[in-house]
Amino acid sequence: MKSAQPGIKIRNRANLTGWLFVIVAVVLIASFYFYPMIQALLLSFKSGKGMNLHYVGFDNYIRLFSDQTFRVALKNTFIYLIIQVPVMIVLAMFISVLLNDSKLKLKGFFRTAIFLPAVTSLVAYSVIFKYLFAGDGLVNQLLLKLHLIGTPIQWITDPFWAKITVIIAITWRWTGYNMIFYLSALQNIDHSIYEAAKIDGASSTRQFFGITMPLLKPIILFTSITSTIGTLQLFDEVVNITKGGPGNASMSISQYIYNLSFKYSADFGYAATVSYSIVIMIIILAFVQFKAAGDKNG
Numbered sequence: 001m002k003s004a005q006p007g008i009k010i011r012n013r014a015n016l017t018g019w020l021f022v023i024v025a026v027v028l029i030a031s032f033y034f035y036p037m038i039q040a041l042l043l044s045f046k047s048g049k050g051m052n053l054h055y056v057g058f059d060n061y062i063r064l065f066s067d068q069t070f071r072v073a074l075k076n077t078f079i080y081l082i083i084q085v086p087v088m089i090v091l092a093m094f095i096s097v098l099l100n101d102s103k104l105k106l107k108g109f110f111r112t113a114i115f116l117p118a119v120t121s122l123v124a125y126s127v128i129f130k131y132l133f134a135g136d137g138l139v140n141q142l143l144l145k146l147h148l149i150g151t152p153i154q155w156i157t158d159p160f161w162a163k164i165t166v167i168i169a170i171t172w173r174w175t176g177y178n179m180i181f182y183l184s185a186l187q188n189i190d191h192s193i194y195e196a197a198k199i200d201g202a203s204s205t206r207q208f209f210g211i212t213m214p215l216l217k218p219i220i221l222f223t224s225i226t227s228t229i230g231t232l233q234l235f236d237e238v239v240n241i242t243k244g245g246p247g248n249a250s251m252s253i254s255q256y257i258y259n260l261s262f263k264y265s266a267d268f269g270y271a272a273t274v275s276y277s278i279v280i281m282i283i284i285l286a287f288v289q290f291k292a293a294g295d296k297n298g
Contacts, residue, residue: 096182126240159249
């Protein structure tokens, strides 16, 4: 028993050293992530103007169901989600398969060029898109010269086209980001699997749906969930390109939260309630996606 004591002390000392390294990260995460989340949750049960808040229970959550502006913002956000996320995932997967071809030349250049939008400033690229899609912008001028349209499209001021402009912008920015995940996953697939499929007479299409898609399933699930979260939190593009207009035709939930906090008469309690509606939607949609993907851990 005595000979075991030094070993136990060494292990305890090693565990203590490990916890000393971990505790810094734990404290920072708790301070800057979990504490604000708890405070926001408590704030969602209060109401009032500015900092003159009082406890109102679930009144703010009940108010959501009768809030017409929230309904419009919710509808717009889900339109962005339903259209943009599938299009972006399919595009990212398709481009990654093309760029994974060993016969393709200048692969490094194409990969960098497609990924670059993901590292550009959100505000800068949104402003550029606003000018590109203006009534007299480059996009309309190009379409007119190609005789694809007879009159300029009101990309920013028309309710329908304003949503399309936002969808184009976020697809342009985030497709390359998701492409990197698919590309890295494709490079980890053993080529002998494809060689065996070719010997068996499987076409490229059959190889894609029978081999590539199943092996990319974890990455598809990951990118779908992260893209869903990002779209539900959409803010910069809407604010800088369309300002939520015309009217509230392109407003997102995050922009509505900002308006409640800083643009309208400051109602931080109700703004916190709207923000927690995003949390609830993220949890539900992530659960649905896990179940749809057949993930046993979901």
